[in-house]
Amino acid sequence: xxxxxxxxxxxxxxxxxxxxxxxxxxxxxxxxxxxxxxxxxxxxxxxxxxxxxxxxxxxxxxxxxxxxxxxxxxxxxxxxxxxxxxxxxxxxxxxxxxxxxxxxxxxxxxxxxxxxxxxxxxxxxxxxxxxxxxxxxxxxxxxxxxxxxxxxxxxxxxxxxxxxxxxxxxxxxxxxxxxxxxxxxxxxxxxxxxxxxxxxxxxxxxxxxxxxxxxxxxxxxxxxxxxxxxxxxxxxxxxxxxxxxxxxxxxxxxxxxxxxxxxxxxxxxxxxxxxxxxxxxxxxxxxxxxxxxxxxxxxxxxxxxxxxxxxxxxxxxxxxxxxxxxxxxxxxxxxxxxxxxx
Amino acid sequence: xxxxxxxxxxxxxxxxxxxxxxxxxxxxxxxxxxxxxxxxxxxxxxxxxxxxxxxxxxxxxxxxxxxxxxxxxxxxxxxxxxxxxxxxxxxxxxxxxxxxxxxxxxxxxxxxxxxxxxxxxxxxxxxxxxxxxxxxxxxxxxxxxxxxxxxxxxxxxxxxxxxxxxxxxxxxxxxxxxxxxxxxxxxxxxxxxxxxxxxxxxxxxxxxxxxxxxxxxxxxxxxxxxxxxxxxxxxxxxxxxxxxxxxxxxxxxxxxxxxxxxxxxxxxxxxxxxxxxxxxxxxxxxxxxxxxxxxxxxxxxxxxxxxxxxxxxx
Amino acid sequence: xxxxxxxxxxxxxxxxxxxxxxxxxxxxxxxxxxxxxxxxxxxxxxxxxxxxxxxxxxxxxxxxxxxxxxxxxxxxxxxxxxxxxxxxxxxxxxxxxxxxxxxxxxxxxxxxxxxxxxxxxxxxxxxxxxxxxxxxxxxxxxxxxxxxxxxxxxxxxxxxxxxxxxxxxxxxxxxxxxxxxxxxxxxxxxxxxxxxxxxxxxxxxxxxxxxxxxxxxxxxxxxxxxxxxxxxxxxxxxxxxxxxxxxxxxxxxxxxxxxxxxxxxxxxxxxxxxxxxxxxxxx
Numbered sequence: 012x013x014x015x016x017x018x019x020x021x022x023x024x025x026x027x028x029x030x031x032x033x034x035x036x037x038x039x040x041x042x043x044x045x046x047x048x049x050x051x052x053x054x055x056x057x058x059x060x061x062x063x064x065x066x067x068x069x070x071x072x073x074x075x076x077x078x079x080x081x082x083x084x085x086x087x088x089x090x091x092x093x094x095x096x097x098x099x100x101x102x103x104x105x106x107x108x109x110x111x112x113x114x115x116x117x118x119x120x121x122x123x124x125x126x127x128x129x130x131x132x133x134x135x136x137x138x139x140x141x142x143x144x145x146x147x148x149x150x151x152x153x154x155x156x157x158x159x160x161x162x163x164x165x166x167x168x169x170x171x172x173x174x175x176x177x178x179x180x181x182x183x184x185x186x187x188x189x190x191x192x193x194x195x196x197x198x199x200x201x202x203x204x205x206x207x208x209x210x211x212x213x214x215x216x217x218x219x220x221x222x223x224x225x226x227x228x229x230x231x232x233x234x235x236x237x238x239x240x241x242x243x244x245x246x247x248x249x250x251x252x253x254x255x256x257x258x259x260x261x262x263x264x265x266x267x268x269x270x271x272x273x274x275x276x277x278x279x280x281x282x283x284x285x286x287x288x289x290x291x292x293x294x295x296x297x298x299x300x301x302x303x304x305x306x307x308x309x310x311x312x313x314x315x316x317x318x319x320x321x322x323x324x325x326x327x328x329x330x331x332x333x334x335x336x337x338x339x340x341x342x343x344x345x346x347x348x349x350x351x352x353x
Numbered sequence: 354x355x356x357x358x359x360x361x362x363x364x365x366x367x368x369x370x371x372x373x374x375x376x377x378x379x380x381x382x383x384x385x386x387x388x389x390x391x392x393x394x395x396x397x398x399x400x401x402x403x404x405x406x407x408x409x410x411x412x413x414x415x416x417x418x419x420x421x422x423x424x425x426x427x428x429x430x431x432x433x434x435x436x437x438x439x440x441x442x443x444x445x446x447x448x449x450x451x452x453x454x455x456x457x458x459x460x461x462x463x464x465x466x467x468x469x470x471x472x473x474x475x476x477x478x479x480x481x482x483x484x485x486x487x488x489x490x491x492x493x494x495x496x497x498x499x500x501x502x503x504x505x506x507x508x509x510x511x512x513x514x515x516x517x518x519x520x521x522x523x524x525x526x527x528x529x530x531x532x533x534x535x536x537x538x539x540x541x542x543x544x545x546x547x548x549x550x551x552x553x554x555x556x557x558x559x560x561x562x563x564x565x566x567x568x569x570x571x572x573x574x575x576x577x578x579x580x581x582x583x584x585x586x587x588x589x590x591x592x593x594x595x596x597x598x599x600x601x602x603x604x605x606x607x608x609x610x611x612x613x614x615x616x617x618x619x620x621x622x623x624x625x626x627x628x629x630x631x632x633x634x635x636x637x638x639x640x641x642x643x644x645x646x647x648x649x650x651x652x653x654x655x656x657x658x659x660x661x662x663x664x665x666x667x
Numbered sequence: 668x669x670x671x672x673x674x675x676x677x678x679x680x681x682x683x684x685x686x687x688x689x690x691x692x693x694x695x696x697x698x699x700x701x702x703x704x705x706x707x708x709x710x711x712x713x714x715x716x717x718x719x720x721x722x723x724x725x726x727x728x729x730x731x732x733x734x735x736x737x738x739x740x741x742x743x744x745x746x747x748x749x750x751x752x753x754x755x756x757x758x759x760x761x762x763x764x765x766x767x768x769x770x771x772x773x774x775x776x777x778x779x780x781x782x783x784x785x786x787x788x789x790x791x792x793x794x795x796x797x798x799x800x801x802x803x804x805x806x807x808x809x810x811x812x813x814x815x816x817x818x819x820x821x822x823x824x825x826x827x828x829x830x831x832x833x834x835x836x837x838x839x840x841x842x843x844x845x846x847x848x849x850x851x852x853x854x855x856x857x858x859x860x861x862x863x864x865x866x867x868x869x870x871x872x873x874x875x876x877x878x879x880x881x882x883x884x885x886x887x888x889x890x891x892x893x894x895x896x897x898x899x900x901x902x903x904x905x906x907x908x909x910x911x912x913x914x915x916x917x918x919x920x921x922x923x924x925x926x927x928x929x930x931x932x933x934x935x936x937x938x939x940x941x942x943x944x945x946x947x948x949x950x
Contacts, residue, residue, distance in 0.1 A: 036888070038802070038896060047912075051723040053887070066896060068885040069906070073623030082800050097625060170513060175598030175615075177415075177623025199416065203623045206414035211515055211609050212598025214619060215909045221483060225491075226513050237911045332724065370846040374759035377752050378772045381816055385775040388782065388790050395793075446689025454683060455690070463694060465934070470697050471867055472930035473704070474874035474901045476908050477923045481700060526700075529693055534867055535822065538860045542829045559679035573825050580818060583781035589877050590905070614783035618877055621785060637786040644781035648774065 035309055039067040041075020041088025043215075044117055044179045044234055045297045048332050049088065052325050056317055063313045072179045073203055079300050080104055085310060087300035090117075090179020091186070091203065092279035107304035110352065111278045112318060112345055113296040114325075116267050116335035118235040118258040119183045120245040120293070124223050125150055126165060132246040133158040133255040136284075136292075139248070140192035142169055142230060144199075145209035150228060158255070165228075172222045172231035175212025177204035183295040184232045187283040191292075235263070236333035252288040262291035263335040271340040278345070294335075301352055311352065318349050389641060396635035398628050407635065413600045413616070415624070420632035422639050424600040428517065428610035429643065432592065433585040435521025435606070436528060441578055443525075444532030448574075451533070452540035453562055464537060470530040479594035482523035487514035487595055494518070495607050512607035515597035520612070523591050528581035535580065539573030540566060575655055579648065586644055589618035613640045701927075708924030711917035716925070721887060721903070724912050731922055733889050737804070737897035738873065738929065741883060744808025744893070745815055745872055750865055752812075753819025757861075760820070761827035762849055773821065780817035787813050788878035796882060802896040807883030811875065815868040822864030826857035866937060870930045876901040900926045 046069035053065035070078070072089035079087030080101045092111055093101070101109045121134055138154040141147035147154055151164040174181045185201040199205050211226075213219035219231040220243060235258045238245045247257040256262045269290060270282040284292045301318070305311035322345055326336045337345075399407060399420055410421025451460045491514030498508045543566050551561035567574070597609020598619065613636050624630045719730030756776075760769045782790075791810035796802055830853050838848040854861075879885070879902045890897035900922050908919035 034888075036895065038884070040884075047724040050887070054723045064888045066885075066887045068896075070880060071622040073625045074881075076625055081797065083796060083802060168511075175593060176619040202416045203625075204415045204620050206412060206416065206419075210599070211513060212611075212619075214593045214598065217909050217911060218483075218594060220911075222513075222515070225488060240911045366847070367845040370849070371759075371763045374755045374763060377755035378759040378764070378768075378820075380752055381756050381779070381820060382772055382775040384813065384816070385779045387794075388779070388786075391790055391793060392786070443689045443693060446686040447693045450683075450686035450690040454686065463690075466701070467693070467697060468863070468867060468870060468934065469927055469931060470700065472870035472873050472927055473700060474876065474904050474923060474926060476876060476901070476905045476919075477700075477704065477874075480908060481703060526696055529696075531867065533693060534863060535825075538863055539825070539829070542826070542860060544831060557675050557679035559682045560675065563682070573829070576821055576825055579777055580780065580821070583777060583817070584871075586781045587783035587786075589783055589785055614785065617783060618785045621789070622880065634789070637783065637789070640781070640783060640786075641778060644778055645774075648777050648781075 034062045034064050035313060036064045036066060037086070037310055037313055038084045039065060039075075039086040039088060039299075040070050040078045040084045041067075041300070042072045042090045042179050042297055043069035044072075044090050045088065045115060045334070047236065048115055048329060048334050051328055051332065052317075052321060055324075055328070056320060059320075060313075060316070063317075065313075065317065071177060071203075072182070073177055075300065079109065079302070085305070086302070086314060088114075088298065089300060090295060090297045091182040092281075092298060093300065105302065105304075107302060110301050110303050110348065111298045112301060112348070113278050113298050113337055113341060114321060115329050115337065116263050116294055116296055117183075118263045118266075118291055118294040118335075119180050119187075119232050120235050120238050120258045121230060121232055121248065122220065122223055122238060122243050122245045123230040124227060126167070126227050128162060128164065129244075130159075130162050131244070131257060132162065133249065134246050135249045136188075136191035140188050140195050143171060143173070143188065143208070143210070144192075144195060145171070158249070167228040170226050170229040171207075171210030172213055172219050172226070172229050173207050173210045174216075174219060174232075175214050177202075178215075179203060179295075179297065180216065180232065180234050181205065183283065183293060186281055186295075187293045190284045235259075239333040248292050250288075250290050250292040251284050251286055252290075254288055256289060256291045258291045258293070260330055260333075260335050262289055263294045264338065266290035266292070266294035267296070267335070267338050267341070271338040274341055274344060276344075276348075278341075278348070296337075303351055304353055315349055315352055318352075319346070322346055389638070392634055392638040392641065396631045396638055399632040399635045402628065408639070411600075411602065415620070415626070415629050418626070418628050420628075420635075422613070422636055424602050425611050425613040425616055425636060426639060426643065427602055428520075428596065428612040429586060429614070429640065431517045431606075431610065432520040432524060432596065432612055433582060435518060436524030436585045437578065437582060439521065439525035440529045440532055440581060444529045444577075444581075445536055445574065447529075448533045448536035448540060449562060449567070452537045453558075453566070460537070464534065467530050467533050471534075475527070475588060475590035478523055478527055479591040482519065482591055482595040486519050486522050490514045490516060490519045490522075490607065499607075506604040507606050509605045510607060512605075513597065513609065515595055515609050516605075516607045517596065517603075517610045518606040520592045520596040520610070521606075523595050524585045524588060527588065527591060528584050531580045531584065532577045535577035536570070536574045539570040539577070542573075543569045572655070575651070579651065582647065582651075583644065586640065586647075587614050589614040593619055613637070613643075704920065704923050704927065707917070707920035708922075711921035712924060713921075716918070716921055720889070721898075724910075724915065727914060729918070731898070731900065731903055731918065731925070733886065734898040734900045734903045734922065735925060735929070737883070737886070737890060738900040738926070740804055740890075740893070740897065741807050741811055741879070741899055742869060742873055742933070744804065745811035746865075746869060748809060748812030749815030749868070749872075750819055753816045753868075754823050754861070754865075756816075757820045757823025757827065758849060758854075760824040762845065762853070769824075773824070776817040776820045779813070780821075783877070784814065784875050785877040785880075788881050791878065792881040801894075802882060802884030803894045804883055804890060804897040805893045807879050807897065807899065808893075810878040810882045811872040814872045814875065814878065815865075818868040818871070819861075819865055822867075823857075823861050826860035826864075827853055829860070830856045862937065866934050869933060873926060873930055874901050876905040900929070 075087035078084045182203045189196040189201045213222045216233045216237045223229040223231045247255040265287045269285045269287040329336045495512040551565040593615035599609040600611045716730040722729030795806040838852045884896035886896045886898045904919045904922045907915040
């Protein structure tokens with residue numbers, strides 16, 4: 012009796028999981044920063060095109076690059092463009108090139124927890140660099156106070172919080188700091204993971220936010236969409252035109268607008284500290300990494316179909332999820348680039 | 354006996370059983386060796402570049418491609434040691450209570466629930482650690498210990514909550530089920546006559562438990578401690594959420610730190626660049642070495658204390 | 668009553684009370700955790716959770732049906748691989764091997780146990796995923812099975828060794844071969860401890876997300892068979908709990924609760940189905 016029950020159970024388990032399923036499964040891996048909108052896009056696309064399933068997992072930009080290079084996934088996604096070394100590695104391993112397709116824009120914002128301060132703080136590039144270098148150690152330091160007249164900043168030690176896991180957000184943040192501060196560039200430079208001079212490491216954006224919320228006098232950086240969705244106070248940053256700008260749809264789009272005109276053909280460009288008087292200086296594109304040569308016919312058509320849809324209908328979903336749309340010029344350029352996928 | 358042919362020996366069920374079970378046991382060794390081999394070959398770049406220096410270097414710089422294991426080794430050892438210091442007395446005490454004193458039904462049902470604790474995902478332990486233990490350390494434990502024992506470098510500030518001790522506490526909670534569960538089973542399997550003999554000779558309940566039953570179950574209990582140690586050394590998610598992820602050495606238990614498993618979990622998925630990736634894998638190899646040494650030391654301890662015990666008996 | 672005797676009695680009562688305190692503290696912590704999980708998870712568990720697939724951020728009504736099935740498959744596969752290796756390996760150690768071989772195998776098992784789950788994942792990735800160039804349920808089951816081996820092995824050996832000599836010698840005296848003794852007398856006597864250990868191992872791997880990241884990979888959809896990526900509860904919990912969206916966070920707690928319930932059910936089923944009605948005498 013018990014034995015038959017056991018066997019019946021085993022049969023059920025097997026039967027229940029081996030049922031046939033029609034449909035094309037396309038796997039992708041990469042950045043966690045755009046995960047919310049990618050999951051929305053792939054879901055909507057699946058509703059419209061029943062047989063096509065895009066399975067995207069947010070394992071991280073670096074992992075995305077790695078897996079698409081190894082060929083274990085059909086496409087990748089990254090918050091930072093692949094560098095020349097990685098492009099070459101892909102070419103060597105897979106025998107063809109890999110293409111970048113910008114999808115949306117995002118930004119990194121400074122979030123803080125200063126006792127007694129409820130106003131939006133203004134940060135100059137020098138202040139941010141100094142804080143994260145460990146050179147500026149107190150909240151009432153002139154570099155900070157100077158930009159925040161009228162705010163009562165305490166003489167407390169600043170607790171710096173950064174990401175412990177490698178992330179595109181760190182890439183954007185350090186890319187900006189490298190551009191505005193020579194000492195940062197030579198000492199720390201930019202990457203998804205760096206050797207932070209000071210600070211506690213929080214795992215993921217929620218780790219950073221959690222630490223900042225819990226720890227008085229803390230400052231950290233998170234993605235804009237994260238701060239927006241969770242109603243976390245964040246500061247304004249001085250852009251290259253001298254204006255203190257708080258990140259939002261308009262200011263992030265403004266940052267991209269300038270870059271749109273000089274967009275290189277392979278779409279690999281950094282838009283931190285870009286020109287434009289209303290631009291938010293710590294903005295960035297995020298890219299889908301698509302192989303230029305896809306053997307599997309149905310997969311190729313599905314991916315190309317998706318890219319076309321993403322540039323049109325897809326963009327309409329961006330703002331409700333706190334991402335900024337791509338500028339028109341970039342969209343037009345990308346539409347033409349889709350033909351390169353063969 | 355020796356003149357039986359191989360075939361006839363084979364037909365003898367015992368020989369087949371011996372062979373088959375040997376193959377399974379050998380598989381375990383094979384897998385472990387294969388794993389070490391993989392770790393070894395996939396860490397060739399940093400091994401050649403840094404050599405032994407890897408063990409004492411303190412910088413971890415993915416941009417400059419400079420990697421050192423010391424802060425991570427330190428954090429791993431400290432947090433695991435703290436975890437065992439808390440979990441072993443507590444767990445062993447609880448196991449003794451459940452095996453010797455509690456009525457069977459209470460003991461069984463409590464055990465059932467304690468076993469469930471092992472199934473709680475690490476992430477949830479991490480979250481609970483972050484929202485409960487970290488503030489506790491920052492606002493309660495640190496002020497208390499610092500004001501009374503602050504002259505000791507172990508308890509100096511400043512403290513943000515995320516620290517070695519927070520990691521130790523979370524790990525202790527995570528490994529206690531293993532100690533209780535296995536120790537209780539082992540204690541339960543000690544034959545009744547051992548206890549009764551001791552009691553008949555006039556020992557108190559505690560004496561018969563501590564001096565007769567527990568030593569009888571010693572290897573099993575040590576086994577549970579090994580299980581606990583292994584879990585603590587390799588835990589990633591929960592530790593990274595409460596240790597502060599700061600690759601710096603510090604004497605204070607309240608300072609933020611880092612562990613090998615945590616840094617691998619944090620950086621592996623995003624690491625690009627062969628040297629970086631392989632440095633992380635070399636850290637995995639270092640952890641392997643640490644486990645090897647710690648296990649060896651613990652085994653040595655058992656052998657020494659067992660010999661001492663038998664000497665006294667003589 | 669002499670002073671020494673009074674001291675010994677006092678010490679006995681004191682220490683035994685202390686063990687009670689230890690048990691109390693452990694149980695309190697346990698119930699706090701379970702309570703937290705129940706409270707936070709219970710709010711979010713719904714019928715939809717069990718039957719629907721995940722939906723994107725911002726939409727409500729999604730579930731984790733595919734992750735529940737995925738976890739069940741992974742655990743099943745892991746047991747198929749990990750339990751026999753550990754169990755029969757343990758039998759070898761306890762019954763057949765010499766002390767030197769035993770020491771080597773035991774050491775290897777302890778080492779394997781100490782490997783961080785993410786390194787096991789990396790190993791499984793290079794062994795199973797890379798050669799076939801895709802992620803799969805099979806790879807995930809392999810990684811989890813690896814993690815089950817050490818606990819199963821050590822515990823099998825430990826409990827087999829604990830069986831009293833009398834039982835063995837009695838069987839041998841009756842003319843039973845070694846193997847027959849093992850299967851009919853020794854293993855049944857030790858089965859309780861072994862089963863506990865196996866269930867403990869299962870519980871442990873049920874909650875592991877790190878080894879699945881690069882093996883099972885995760886799947887937004889249903890995963891037929893064993894050869895495609897699959898979603899799993901711990902991996903979903905990891906993603907959802909560490910996301911900024913409240914709906915997802917609530918689902919993560921619900922998933923944690925469901926995972927615990929899954930293990931509870933497996934525990935109950937295993938103990939009833941595999942109980943051979945042998946009353947193991949409690950000493």
